[in-house]
Amino acid sequence: MYRIGIDIGGMSIKAGIVKDGEIISTKTKVTRIDGVLDTLIDDLSDLINGILNENGIEIDKVEKIGVGFPGVVTNKGYVTCVNLKLINQPVLDKLNDKFKNIKVSIANDANVAALAEYRHGSMKGFESGVMITLGTGVGGGVVINDRLISGANGIGAELGHLIIGENYYDCNCGNNGCFETFCSATAIINYAKKLIEENKDCKLYQVCEGNLDNLTAKMVFDLYKEKDEISVEVINRFKKYLAIGIANIVNFIDPDVVSIGGGVSNASNIILDNLSDEVKKHLPFKESNICDIVIAKFKNDAGILGASEL
Amino acid sequence: MYRIGIDIGGMSIKAGIVKDGEIISTKTKVTRIDGVLDTLIDDLSDLINGILNENGIEIDKVEKIGVGFPGVVTNKGYVTCVNLKLINQPVLDKLNDKFKNIKVSIANDANVAALAEYRHGSMKGFESGVMITLGTGVGGGVVINDRLISGANGIGAELGHLIIGENYYDCNCGNNGCFETFCSATAIINYAKKLIEENKDCKLYQVCEGNLDNLTAKMVFDLYKEKDEISVEVINRFKKYLAIGIANIVNFIDPDVVSIGGGVSNASNIILDNLSDEVKKHLPFKESNICDIVIAKFKNDAGILGASEL
Numbered sequence: 001m002y003r004i005g006i007d008i009g010g011m012s013i014k015a016g017i018v019k020d021g022e023i024i025s026t027k028t029k030v031t032r033i034d035g036v037l038d039t040l041i042d043d044l045s046d047l048i049n050g051i052l053n054e055n056g057i058e059i060d061k062v063e064k065i066g067v068g069f070p071g072v073v074t075n076k077g078y079v080t081c082v083n084l085k086l087i088n089q090p091v092l093d094k095l096n097d098k099f100k101n102i103k104v105s106i107a108n109d110a111n112v113a114a115l116a117e118y119r120h121g122s123m124k125g126f127e128s129g130v131m132i133t134l135g136t137g138v139g140g141g142v143v144i145n146d147r148l149i150s151g152a153n154g155i156g157a158e159l160g161h162l163i164i165g166e167n168y169y170d171c172n173c174g175n176n177g178c179f180e181t182f183c184s185a186t187a188i189i190n191y192a193k194k195l196i197e198e199n200k201d202c203k204l205y206q207v208c209e210g211n212l213d214n215l216t217a218k219m220v221f222d223l224y225k226e227k228d229e230i231s232v233e234v235i236n237r238f239k240k241y242l243a244i245g246i247a248n249i250v251n252f253i254d255p256d257v258v259s260i261g262g263g264v265s266n267a268s269n270i271i272l273d274n275l276s277d278e279v280k281k282h283l284p285f286k287e288s289n290i291c292d293i294v295i296a297k298f299k300n301d302a303g304i305l306g307a308s309e310l
Numbered sequence: 311m312y313r314i315g316i317d318i319g320g321m322s323i324k325a326g327i328v329k330d331g332e333i334i335s336t337k338t339k340v341t342r343i344d345g346v347l348d349t350l351i352d353d354l355s356d357l358i359n360g361i362l363n364e365n366g367i368e369i370d371k372v373e374k375i376g377v378g379f380p381g382v383v384t385n386k387g388y389v390t391c392v393n394l395k396l397i398n399q400p401v402l403d404k405l406n407d408k409f410k411n412i413k414v415s416i417a418n419d420a421n422v423a424a425l426a427e428y429r430h431g432s433m434k435g436f437e438s439g440v441m442i443t444l445g446t447g448v449g450g451g452v453v454i455n456d457r458l459i460s461g462a463n464g465i466g467a468e469l470g471h472l473i474i475g476e477n478y479y480d481c482n483c484g485n486n487g488c489f490e491t492f493c494s495a496t497a498i499i500n501y502a503k504k505l506i507e508e509n510k511d512c513k514l515y516q517v518c519e520g521n522l523d524n525l526t527a528k529m530v531f532d533l534y535k536e537k538d539e540i541s542v543e544v545i546n547r548f549k550k551y552l553a554i555g556i557a558n559i560v561n562f563i564d565p566d567v568v569s570i571g572g573g574v575s576n577a578s579n580i581i582l583d584n585l586s587d588e589v590k591k592h593l594p595f596k597e598s599n600i601c602d603i604v605i606a607k608f609k610n611d612a613g614i615l616g617a618s619e620l
Contacts, residue, residue, distance in 0.1 A: 151565070253466045
């Protein structure tokens, strides 16, 4: 039997056929965003039928379909994704109508990625693990005893919106001090822009050719390695708050492992350098052992693989 | 068969005999603090033998002994309690030596209280619950599916040390912005003192008879009801950060229920007033349902009852 895992993003929808924990084929479609649920359901259906056809697999050989969404998925299967213009839509019911004899499951995409890392990747073999995805925003997933902790109302593991300090600008969610305003790629870019605007006679401004719209987090990490003053200040601030964010996770559930994924995690050497010690400084009992802190194994495949495991 | 639950505090050690979830007898002893583990073990042993004698119960009718400590209890049974001058002491091993045929369990006292509330009190019937104890400090306990989440290293549920903002003074733990520096009784007293010192021509200064050492959190709550300006400012700040702290809990594991205990929770009407709405404001998805927020059922008995359930 086969499983299908689907990863819905703001730009594309990726589907994969999974057998025994391995992705054997993938297919991608541009995400159509018109705020109509049936459009999305039709696209998912086309994608699933398409990939099965391409691989000569009959639909009755599929035991499970799992889908990860970039938003809130309630325990009753209602989805709210601002990026997809879907507000509280009965996605699970619609998918169940479409695929009557197959078990369909849906979940938040960061939760899905956490499950992939827990079952097959960087958190494999640990009893409890928390994944933090540092990308455009910050997402998270919590797995304890092989069970995703998505919460009583499906709004758990929104780690990007843990309030961990005070920041000079507000989060998109309307609050101040959210983890993702300190530790996402966007946060790195924002803070670098702020410093560059205070002093344009700097390497970062040269690297982005005098256009701050070109600035990327990778540029800042690259110049950090060259000890560029602004880049060092930006990355040190990022690392300070990353340590506080992880310390909050440890203070809360003290997991066996914390895994860091997302685009920012490509700078793994810089991120992991001294990170455990910085986390310990932010705990009340500094002499205790703490969790392993590791970099996620899967890059683009976590969404498909994790969804197939739901 | 009987169980014995013991609640160790900085001032006294309370033991209780528990049968079918009811405390049938209690006995108390002053806590001797000399930093010697054997002193504590002897005192616990005397207390247990004493209460059994008083009730005419033979030791072989005791199936379980549980002890709650005001500090860190590792999964291997090592205890660190700064207040008791015990650093990383093998408490469980010592107790097992002393009570060879009885199952002995030990845990952090706030975790123990959470278990009591989960099994018999304000969190009974819920699948997942988080207890916050607002006292001299802030403690916490997390229970999911009838299981205490004390963590991989026994340092979990230190909710008082979640960093949730920036504060004008540092926490005892050496960090800035800890939940307990905003929401403990001590925090309320500290902030009121600060405001009184800026303006001594106020009711609070009168109520504590011109001696700030007399100031209590209860005085501030009492004058809040009379709309005293300083008291309103202090309690509003307390409530703002309580909402942020609970929002962080919801953003993390989205439990079915949050229960508030500890001395400060006596001001339950003031605390609960508008609290859920304030918590929602600090979530990314403000239209979602969230957990029930309730006041703990047990006052002094939670420690004994919860310990007997370990």
